Amino acid sequence: MACVTAATTAVATLAFLVPLGWELRTNHRDGAMAEAERRSAAVAGAVAAGAGRKGVDAAVKAAGGGVVLHAPGTTQNSRVPAEDLVAAGRGTAPTEIEVDGGVVRLQPVTVGGKTSVVEAFVSDTELAEGTARDWWILLGIMLGLIIGAVIVVDRLARGAVASVRNLVHAAMAVGGGDLGVRIHPSGPRELAEAGYAFNRMADRLVTSRTSERELVADLSHRLRTPLTVLRLDAEALDPDDTHIGEFSAAELDRRRGIRRIRQAIVTLEGEVDQLINTTRAAVAAQVADAPEEGLSDAAEVVRDRMVFWSALAGDQNRQYRVVGAQLRIPVPVARAELAAALDAVLGNVFRYTPQGTAFEVSLSRRDGWVALRIDDAGPGIDDPEKAMQRGQSEQGSTGLGLDIARRAAQAAGGSVSLARAAMGGASVVMLLADAEAPPKQASRFGLVGRLARERDPGKRKRPLQRTDDA
Structure with a gap:
């Protein structure tokens, strides 16, 4: 880059300095010719004034070397050819002629009908003086x-x-x-x-x-819901032991089929757990850049998912109750995300509490918020803070169920909390923004409120007046 810069700068400076140098050379040449003109003019003035021979010789001597006065009709001692000297005498304007070693300036002077020529020689040294x-x-x-x-x-x-x-x-x-x-x-x-x-x-x-x-982890965790149902249904089947007792061929085939079903479910659960724990497998399909947006009816989602979970609760003799899901309660979260969050929490209830444990799902709305609460009568969670961390679990699972609920709540501008339920077990509360809540009024306290009151004198706070009843 330095070489390119040097070459570019050299070309630019040459393009600027060469014309400048040539102009300076011309100025020096013009100066030397102006000095020759001055010397010629001094001699021509003496001739035109009618000075005698001594006066003219004095003028020539004063003009310095290189000045010669040619009388009318004479051409001796000239640096130019005779014909050029004669031609200059016939004219009226000065003439410059290039000769070896410099330039000769011929200036005609006419007195009494006779023309003399003043010859002034300027050498190349004088012309180029100062140019170098x-x-x-x-x-x-x-x-x-x-x-x-x-x-x-x-x-x-x-x-x-x-x-x-x-x-x-x-x-x-x-x-x-x-x-x-x-x-x-x-x-x-x-x-x-x-x-x-x-x-x-x-x-x-x-x-x-x-x-x-x-x-990948969340999608895999969603598979836990149908897997839990399959595992519980498989556990409700008859025993699969074929070593104790004598059985017919049909009974042996039936028990072996039950065993294969249970083994397949265990294997499938292990694969899902491995997929969740590692999360290193490539995603099979492209995920949209923007998350799904829109409103969903929280009450409708609760009613719809409880149709599924109620059948499983009946198989396990679980008492359950749904509260507050009769009216429409819109929340700013996608229906699929809210359903996945509810399934994740209920799946934890069915998976980690004994069969027959009761639970409750309730919806309530207040002060611009919607609370979706899932309580159970199980043993509860000893360390709620640890359970709320992604990938943390005290039951040996992946610990992503509560994280799915947390992400869905945060997408709706809310949060998830975990506490002890009134039923004795865990209480998971998803707090979601109410989509139909009116916008909150600006506080009249603080700097904003004071500025608003100052702009409206009619709303300024009046000083208290003491009365006799006070």
Whole structure:
């Protein structure tokens, strides 16, 4: 880059300095010819004034060397050919003729009908006096500009090259799988913007990768609901022991089928657990960039999912109750997400509480919030804070059920809390924003309220007045 800069600067300076040097040379030449004109004019003035021979010789001597006066009709001692001298005497304007070693200036002077010619010689040395010095000065200026440009460009290019090198190394690191690499944007504005764009891209990659793994885990966790039903139904079947007692061939086939069903369910549960725990398998289908948006009726979701869970509760002799799901209660969360969150919590109830344990699902709305509460009469959870962390569980599971509920609640602007239920077991409360709640009024207290009252004098707080009854 330094070589390119030097060549570019040299071409630019040459394009500027060469015409300037030529103009300076012309100025020097014009100055030398002006001095010759002055000397010729001094001699011509003496001749025109009718000075005698001594006066003219004195004028020629005063004019200096190189000035010769040719009397009318004479051509001796001239540096130019005779015909040029005769031609100059016939004219009225001065004439400049190039000769070896310089330039001759011929100026005619007519007195009394006779024309004399004043010849002034200017040597090449006089014409070029000062030109070499000017060229050396211009050459020094050009070299200074080139050196300065190289230094400045090198300093600027060093920072740009360092920024590009850092960007390349970071891109190669990200391509190699290290998504934690970030760069400090520096250099020119375009490279700095590229650095900021790279950091944003890396952040998006990390977020996408995390979301992808969580999506795999969450989708796998949703499989727990039908697997739980299958496992419970399989446990309700007859024994599968074929070693004790004597059985007919049909009974042996039936018991072996039951055993295969139970083994298949256990194997399938193990595979799902492995998929949840590792979350390293690739997602089979592309996930939409934006999450599903819209409103859903929380009461309708509760009624719909309880149709499914009530059948399983009846098989396990679980007493249950649904409260507050009669009226429409819209919440700003997708129906599929809310149903998945409810299934995840109820699945934990059926999986980790003994058969026959009662539970309750209730809906309530107050002060712009909707509370979806799932209580059970089981043993409860010893460490609620740990249970609310993603991937944490005291039962040996993946611990994603409550996290699915938490994410659905946060998508609706709410939260999830875990406490001891009045029934004695765990109480999971999903707090969701009420989609039909009126917007909250701005507080009249604080700086905003004071500014509003100051703008409206009629609403200013009046001072209290003491009365006799006080």
